[in-house]
Amino acid sequence: MNPTNTKDPEYFHKVVDCQYACPAHTPVPEYIRLIAAERYTDAFMINWESNVFPGILGRTCDRPCEPACRRGRVEEEPVAICRLKRVAADNKGEVKHLMPQAPFPMNGKKIALIGGGPASLTVARDLAPLGYELHLFDEWIKGGGMMRTQIPAFRLPESVLDEEVNYILDMGIHTHFNTFVDSMKEVLSKDYDAIFVGTGAPKGRELKIPGYEEAKDNIHIGIEYLADVAFEHRDKIGKNVIVLGGGNTAMDCCRTSKRIGGETVTVVVRSPRKDMKASPWEIEDAELEDIPILNNMPPKEFVVENGKLTGVIFGKVRAEYDENGKRSLIPTGEPDEFIPADDVIIAIGQDNAFPWIERDLGIEFGKWDIPVLDKTTFQSTLPNVFFGGDAAFGPENVITAVAHGHQAAVSIHHFCQGIPVTERLPPFTNLTSQKMGIHEWTYDNGIAHDLRYKVSHEEKKKSLANRKVEVELGFSEIEGFKEAQRCLNCDVQTVFTTSLCIECDACVDVCPTDCITFTANGEEEELRKRLTVPAMNTTQDLYVSDVLPTTRVMIKDEDVCLHCGLCSERCPTAAWDMQKYMYNVTKVYQKDGEKVCC
Amino acid sequence: MSYLKPLFHHPSLKENKVGYVKADYEGVISTLCAGCGHDSISGAIVQACYEVSLEPHRLAKLSGIGCSSKTPTYFLSNSHGFNSVHGRMPSITTGANMANKHLIYLGVSGDGDTASIGMGQFVHAIRRNLNMVYIVMNNGCYGLTKGQDSATADFGSISKTGESNPYNGIDLAGLALELGASFVGRSFSGDKSQLVPMIKAAMSHPGFALLDVISPCVTFNNNKESTKSYSHVRAHIESTSEFDFVPEEKAIEVDYAAGDSAEVELFDGSKILLSKLAPDWNPTDKFTAVNRLHEAKSNGQILTGLLYINPESKDLHSMLNTSDKAFNAMDETDLCPGSMELEKINQGLR
Numbered sequence: 001m002n003p004t005n006t007k008d009p010e011y012f013h014k015v016v017d018c019q020y021a022c023p024a025h026t027p028v029p030e031y032i033r034l035i036a037a038e039r040y041t042d043a044f045m046i047n048w049e050s051n052v053f054p055g056i057l058g059r060t061c062d063r064p065c066e067p068a069c070r071r072g073r074v075e076e077e078p079v080a081i082c083r084l085k086r087v088a089a090d091n092k093g094e095v096k097h098l099m100p101q102a103p104f105p106m107n108g109k110k111i112a113l114i115g116g117g118p119a120s121l122t123v124a125r126d127l128a129p130l131g132y133e134l135h136l137f138d139e140w141i142k143g144g145g146m147m148r149t150q151i152p153a154f155r156l157p158e159s160v161l162d163e164e165v166n167y168i169l170d171m172g173i174h175t176h177f178n179t180f181v182d183s184m185k186e187v188l189s190k191d192y193d194a195i196f197v198g199t200g201a202p203k204g205r206e207l208k209i210p211g212y213e214e215a216k217d218n219i220h221i222g223i224e225y226l227a228d229v230a231f232e233h234r235d236k237i238g239k240n241v242i243v244l245g246g247g248n249t250a251m252d253c254c255r256t257s258k259r260i261g262g263e264t265v266t267v268v269v270r271s272p273r274k275d276m277k278a279s280p281w282e283i284e285d286a287e288l289e290d291i292p293i294l295n296n297m298p299p300k301e302f303v304v305e306n307g308k309l310t311g312v313i314f315g316k317v318r319a320e321y322d323e324n325g326k327r328s329l330i331p332t333g334e335p336d337e338f339i340p341a342d343d344v345i346i347a348i349g350q351d352n353a354f355p356w357i358e359r360d361l362g363i364e365f366g367k368w369d370i371p372v373l374d375k376t377t378f379q380s381t382l383p384n385v386f387f388g389g390d391a392a393f394g395p396e397n398v399i400t401a402v403a404h405g406h407q408a409a410v411s412i413h414h415f416c417q418g419i420p421v422t423e424r425l426p427p428f429t430n431l432t433s434q435k436m437g438i439h440e441w442t443y444d445n446g447i448a449h450d451l452r453y454k455v456s457h458e459e460k461k462k463s464l465a466n467r468k469v470e471v472e473l474g475f476s477e478i479e480g481f482k483e484a485q486r487c488l489n490c491d492v493q494t495v496f497t498t499s500l501c502i503e504c505d506a507c508v509d510v511c512p513t514d515c516i517t518f519t520a521n522g523e524e525e526e527l528r529k530r531l532t533v534p535a536m537n538t539t540q541d542l543y544v545s546d547v548l549p550t551t552r553v554m555i556k557d558e559d560v561c562l563h564c565g566l567c568s569e570r571c572p573t574a575a576w577d578m579q580k581y582m583y584n585v586t587k588v589y590q591k592d593g594e595k596v597c598c
Numbered sequence: 599m600s601y602l603k604p605l606f607h608h609p610s611l612k613e614n615k616v617g618y619v620k621a622d623y624e625g626v627i628s629t630l631c632a633g634c635g636h637d638s639i640s641g642a643i644v645q646a647c648y649e650v651s652l653e654p655h656r657l658a659k660l661s662g663i664g665c666s667s668k669t670p671t672y673f674l675s676n677s678h679g680f681n682s683v684h685g686r687m688p689s690i691t692t693g694a695n696m697a698n699k700h701l702i703y704l705g706v707s708g709d710g711d712t713a714s715i716g717m718g719q720f721v722h723a724i725r726r727n728l729n730m731v732y733i734v735m736n737n738g739c740y741g742l743t744k745g746q747d748s749a750t751a752d753f754g755s756i757s758k759t760g761e762s763n764p765y766n767g768i769d770l771a772g773l774a775l776e777l778g779a780s781f782v783g784r785s786f787s788g789d790k791s792q793l794v795p796m797i798k799a800a801m802s803h804p805g806f807a808l809l810d811v812i813s814p815c816v817t818f819n820n821n822k823e824s825t826k827s828y829s830h831v832r833a834h835i836e837s838t839s840e841f842d843f844v845p846e847e848k849a850i851e852v853d854y855a856a857g858d859s860a861e862v863e864l865f866d867g868s869k870i871l872l873s874k875l876a877p878d879w880n881p882t883d884k885f886t887a888v889n890r891l892h893e894a895k896s897n898g899q900i901l902t903g904l905l906y907i908n909p910e911s912k913d914l915h916s917m918l919n920t921s922d923k924a925f926n927a928m929d930e931t932d933l934c935p936g937s938m939e940l941e942k943i944n945q946g947l948r
């Protein structure tokens with residue numbers, strides 16, 4: 001293998017598993033250390049720069065970082081990264097003065113942002129400090145998009161949402177609420193220099209099986225139902241409720257129903273449990289509220305008596321998978337099952353819908369009515385129109401919408417300034433030694449063996465009685481500290497200097513997880529098998545040194561390194577050093593070296 | 599400085615036959631200088647014990663005084679241990695061994711601890727063929743007392759003090775051969791592929807097994823002009839053979855070219871496999887071993903590997919026909935038969 005090029009900004013970035021997995025590449029270990037140091041405000045600001053909505057995401061994020069967390073590879077469970085973010089938000093001090101301060105000198109360019117969800121709001125935040133005149137349109141009464149219309153208040157209190165949305169709107173954004181944009185042609189005819197479409201995936205799928213037409217009055221589309229409840233257009237549901245679907249929307253629908261009159265609420269999913277799209281913790285929370293989840297039961301018919309829905313008939317299936325993993329649901333032959341219901345909520349997916357975009361404007365659409373976009377620049381086939389969030393590639397989540405927003409903001413700025421949009425901003429990186437004394441580090445390199453702490457919940461009786469009572473209470477400061485200590489500080493890199501190594505083996509002997517091997521070089525595949533412990537997780541890189549005096553090379557398998565620093569402590573020549581790697585996605589307003597927080 | 603080792607280990611590391619992972623054979627974090635050869639030897643001991651699936655309570659580790667003698671704290675935390683006084687490890691081991699022949703005795707000493715203050719003890723343990731593994735972590739200096747030349751420092755070797763050693767060094771392996779040791783090996787802390795099987799073989803050997811392991815003192819004796827530095831040893835190392843240890847129940851798979859290989863069966867049925875690199879040497883013939891040692895020395899080379907083994911070795915217990923029962927398994931009447939018995943013995947000697 002060739003010696004590892006650690007100058008490639010992506011090499012060490014990849015070692016920070018959580019940050020690498022985060023669509024917005026939030027510097028996770030950095031903010032976790034700040035939480036442990038009780039520097040909540042700084043921890044909040046690091047998050048705010050990267051992901052814009054720390055308090056919201058600290059409660060609702062889909063957390064792609066957690067399955068990636070290294071800790072999950074050496075013990076049972078990853079660090080509770082998401083809930084730690086909330087600790088920062090809950091305990092922070094005054095933050096507004098740390099944000100870019102409006103009013104900003106105007107640059108004469110005018111942008112329309114259609115849709116008021118996290119994608120548009122991120123574009124607004126990134127562009128406002130540069131002096132753009134930003135006009136944000138949303139059909140609802142307030143900003144936030146689906147974070148407001150869909151995510152129920154018992155998961156995300158309105159006060160938290162308002163606070164974080166307002167940090168952005170207060171930057172001088174011109175808001176046009178209660179305004180459904182019904183013609184793109186019209187928007188294009190105005191004097192906007194660029195248009196950003198962040199309208200989400202607003203169409204809930206229907207399920208037209210027999211009985212649908214007759215039972216229509218008691219059949220509700222999940223996302224419409226949730227929006228109705230959120231805006232208090234609905235405060236009741238029947239006693240017996242069936243929720244169809246196995247995703248997070250289904251979980252929110254069933255839990256909401258429990259709070260507005262549903263006594264027997266049942267989730268019925270046509271596929272097996274392991275294929276359910278809902279996050280494991282959302283399923284767990286629904287079950288904690290005594291909501292049964294029945295699997296392998298596709299709905300066959302809405303049963304109507306005397307013109308009123310009485311229930312649903314379900315078939316029974318089992319899943320079979322062919323050699324390509326493609327699933328088919330095979331009827332088991334068991335008799336169908338009737339489940340009584342006063343109301344049925346259909347939560348089986350969302351689609352993009354752009355009825356308001358005329359098809360003769362030069363904005364091309366591809367399969368499933370998804371716009372044709374450049375994957376990096378988010379530019380559509382009409383150069384001054386950009387898309388992001390769920391509107392871009394179909395429904396995802398808040399953090400993905402934010403990540404899109406940052407990149408779209410770069411494109412829009414470049415577009416407006418006459419710079420090619422293909423020109424991207426390199427990440428801000430910095431690698432610095434953490435040595436403070438002969439064996440002293442700036443970070444706490446001791447490994448805590450604590451198992452993951454659980455966030456405590458509000459008493460069930462109380463939270464089911466009122467849909468606005470937040471279920472999760474969040475970590476206390478002490479719990480937050482202890483959970484923070486579980487972080488392995490994967491951003492503190494083991495950096496090897498070949499010319500200093502005397503091949504004494506001290507690092508090999510001390511490494512608790514047997515990461516280091518000195519051996520003859522070879523081809524990667526064969527080399528992986530030859531290491532002290534074979535490196536079979538090929539998603540993790542091998543760190544390869546230059547040739548040493550004995551003609552061998554040092555190979556470090558990054559897979560389960562604990563970043564404990566023992567190799568560096570036991571190295572007599574400081575050939576190993578622990579160096580903190582900062583990696584920040586450069587936001588467009590930081591383009592000219594504006595301070596990246598901390 | 600870290601003083602606790604993380605308890606996590608590599609998830610794909612297998613348990614050995616007795617259900618332990620390698621970490622179960624470790625000790626606390628070393629307080630020796632970073633890069634000390636002694637730590638590598640500790641690592642090799644851990645590896646060897648893990649690989650032979652030793653139950654930790656079956657081993658006693660004993661040592662004297664010195665950096666080397668501190669190492670038993672850094673391996674096998676779950677075994678028995680005794681850190682004795684300077685140079686006295688052999689007598690303590692003799693006592694323990696006489697009281698219970700069923701343990702594996704691992705003596706750890708330094709070149710100062712052995713070749714100076716403990717020399718009298720060392721030679722008598724050899725003479726008695728005490729059943730033990732005797733590891734000398736040989737750095738050519740008194741590390742713990744800041745690097746004075748020891749009795750094994752080579753003539754002309756220059757330590758960090760800058761003074762050239764005016765005396766001839768004692769070759770502990772040569773001396774042990776002379777005194778009739780039944781197993782003599784030499785190795786280097788930086789060569790685990792040789793050291794680990796050698797430790798395993800020494801633990802299987804019934805009798806005195808000397809392992810003279812060159813182990814650079816990174817702080818006081820690792821300068822270029824020292825003959826016990828990493829770079830000097832690496833440049834001058836030569837070995838008698840490629841070496842492998844095959845436990846009793848395992849089929850032999852290594853296939854050496856005919857004529858070059860030798861196989862030595864040990865008392866417990868396990869085997870040592872050697873692919874000889876020097877044709878004029880036979881591991882069971884003491885004279886060829888002595889010759890090879892002298893030859894290498896006069897060429898300025900450091901000869902490592904198994905130098906000599908007596909497959910017919912009879913240890914002190916068999917010489918004295920001692921009780922098979924350990925003292926701790928005897929009851930009071932066995933251990934203290936009373937004044938009548940003593941009187942009888944005294945009478946018999948009159």
Ligand SMILES: Cc1cc2nc3c(=O)[nH]c(=O)nc-3n(C[C@H](O)[C@H](O)[C@H](O)COP(=O)(O)OP(=O)(O)OC[C@H]3O[C@@H](n4cnc5c(N)ncnc54)[C@H](O)[C@@H]3O)c2cc1C
Nearest residue numbers: 115117118119138139145146181199200389390396397398
């Ligand atoms: C029930 C449910 C629960 C969810 N829970 C989570 C969660 O816990 N965590 C998570 O990360 N994600 C969650 N999501 C997904 C998440 O809400 C979305 O991925 C995210 O909000 C997408 O952001 P966006 O900016 O692309 O668009 P959206 O948030 O969808 O915002 C688009 C806005 O534009 C408005 N709009 C659309 N068309 C027009 C128009 N023509 N004119 C004016 N306004 C228009 C819409 O009404 C909406 O307000 C959930 C989704 C649902 C349905």
Ligand SMILES: Cc1ncc(C[n+]2csc(CCOP(=O)(O)OP(=O)(O)O)c2C)c(N)n1
Nearest residue numbers: 664665666684708709710711739740741742
């Ligand atoms: C009776 C006695 N004399 C002298 C000493 C001082 N002393 C401590 S360690 C040591 C030498 C140790 O050298 P070595 O055995 O080679 O161990 P190393 O530290 O080199 O591993 C001496 C002389 C002592 N502790 N006890």
Ligand code: SF4
Nearest residue numbers: 511561562564565567
């Ligand atoms: S920091 Fe060094 S000693 Fe610790 S696990 Fe990683 S490679 Fe091993």
Ligand code: SF4
Nearest residue numbers: 501502504505507571
């Ligand atoms: S401890 Fe340092 S000098 Fe020794 S082998 Fe490891 S990197 Fe090289």
Ligand code: SF4
Nearest residue numbers: 631634665741815816
């Ligand atoms: S002084 Fe020498 S022998 Fe002692 S611990 Fe340090 S390097 Fe090892």
Ligand SMILES: [Mg+2]
Nearest residue numbers: 708709739741
């Ligand atoms: Mg010494």
